[in-house]
Amino acid sequence: xxxxxxxxxxxxxxxxxxxTMTVYLVLVFGATWAVRHAHVKGWLLYVCAxxxxxxxxxxxxxxxxxxxxxxxxxxxxxxxxxxxWGTAAVLGLSAVSDFLRGYTGKGELPGFxxxxxxxxxxxxxxxxxxxxxxxxxxx
Amino acid sequence: MANFWKxxxxxxxxxxxxxxxxxxxxxxxxGGAMWWVSREKLSDGGLLWLAVLPTLTVAAFIxxxxxxxxxxVDEFHRExxxxxxxWGTAAVMLMMAFHGFLQLFxxxxxxxxxxxxxxxxxxxxxxxxxxxxVNRPPVEEALPEGRA
Numbered sequence: 241x242x243x244x245x246x247x248x249x250x251x252x253x254x255x256x257x258x259x260t261m262t263v264y265l266v267l268v269f270g271a272t273w274a275v276r277h278a279h280v281k282g283w284l285l286y287v288c289a290x291x292x293x294x295x296x297x298x299x300x301x302x303x304x305x306x307x308x309x310x311x312x313x314x315x316x317x318x319x320x321x322x323x324x325w326g327t328a329a330v331l332g333l334s335a336v337s338d339f340l341r342g343y344t345g346k347g348e349l350p351g352f353x354x355x356x357x358x359x360x361x362x363x364x365x366x367x368x369x370x371x372x373x374x375x376x377x378x379x
Numbered sequence: 380m381a382n383f384w385k386x387x388x389x390x391x392x393x394x395x396x397x398x399x400x401x402x403x404x405x406x407x408x409x410g411g412a413m414w415w416v417s418r419e420k421l422s423d424g425g426l427l428w429l430a431v432l433p434t435l436t437v438a439a440f441i442x443x444x445x446x447x448x449x450x451x452v453d454e455f456h457r458e459x460x461x462x463x464x465x466w467g468t469a470a471v472m473l474m475m476a477f478h479g480f481l482q483l484f485x486x487x488x489x490x491x492x493x494x495x496x497x498x499x500x501x502x503x504x505x506x507x508x509x510x511x512x513v514n515r516p517p518v519e520e521a522l523p524e525g526r527a
Contacts, residue, residue, distance in 0.1 A: 275484045289480035296476045300469040307461060320448060320461055327468045328441040331499060335437045338492040339430035343416045348489055351479030355472060
């Protein structure tokens with residue numbers, strides 16, 4: 241059983257994340273539909289690429305808001321650690337890809353790899369920290 | 380500058396020193412790797428190792444940040460660094476997502492190398508400077524008593 245924190249701030253954080261992810265999915269499908277079926281071209285294509293990207297920015301703002309609102313120092317510390325792990329993974333991966341591209345012109349990452357890697361490492365770091373902080377059964 | 384260094388606590392000084400060392404090592408390793416690649420014809424495995432080497436200095440930079448966050452006793456300063464880190468990460472994610480969507484919609488180009496790393500550092504630096512300006516105390520608070 242994971243030692244999952246259940247503070248007021250984390251409940252608000254979960255709600256905001258679910259809303260943002262829903263909006264993100266709607267925007268992604270909407271933008272893709274517009275490009276494929278309404279044959280959007282020119283500067284509107286850039287708008288279609290920017291709008292769903294803003295939802296990703298909102299996801300990080302949700303994390304920032306949570307860090308501001310969380311009163312439990314220990315839980316906040318865990319979140320900061322997870323962000324650090326996610327950022328390290330993203331920068332490490334994109335640096336390897338950039339250096340390979342610099343040396344050979346090849347090695348570009350598929351689209352959205354960075355996004356997926358950040359949130360996967362972030363989630364993994366959260367789970368690992370929660371597992372490490374489990375209380376013993378008799379406690 | 381000297382005043383800033385005098386006012387900085389031990390954790391901050393260690394972070395600045397660590398970040399500077401990481402930056403210098405990065406430049407040296409990167410320069411050396413580029414020089415080697417231009418002179419020798421390396422195999423794919425060799426190239427991968429040469430790409431991983433300078434990346435380790437990027438990881439070292441994140442470690443320096445993590446150590447600072449652990450050692451800093453001033454909650455306000457720690458909070459500022461976390462916010463700057465979030466801005467940096469947000470900039471990278473935004474750029475990569477925008478690039479991903481452009482490719483999804485049929486764009487075949489690719490961005491110049493190191494755009495993401497530059498975006499991260501630039502966003503962190505901008506956030507740091509912005510917070511510094513925003514959090515400046517008014518003149519009457521900054522001056523010692525009786526000198527306003």
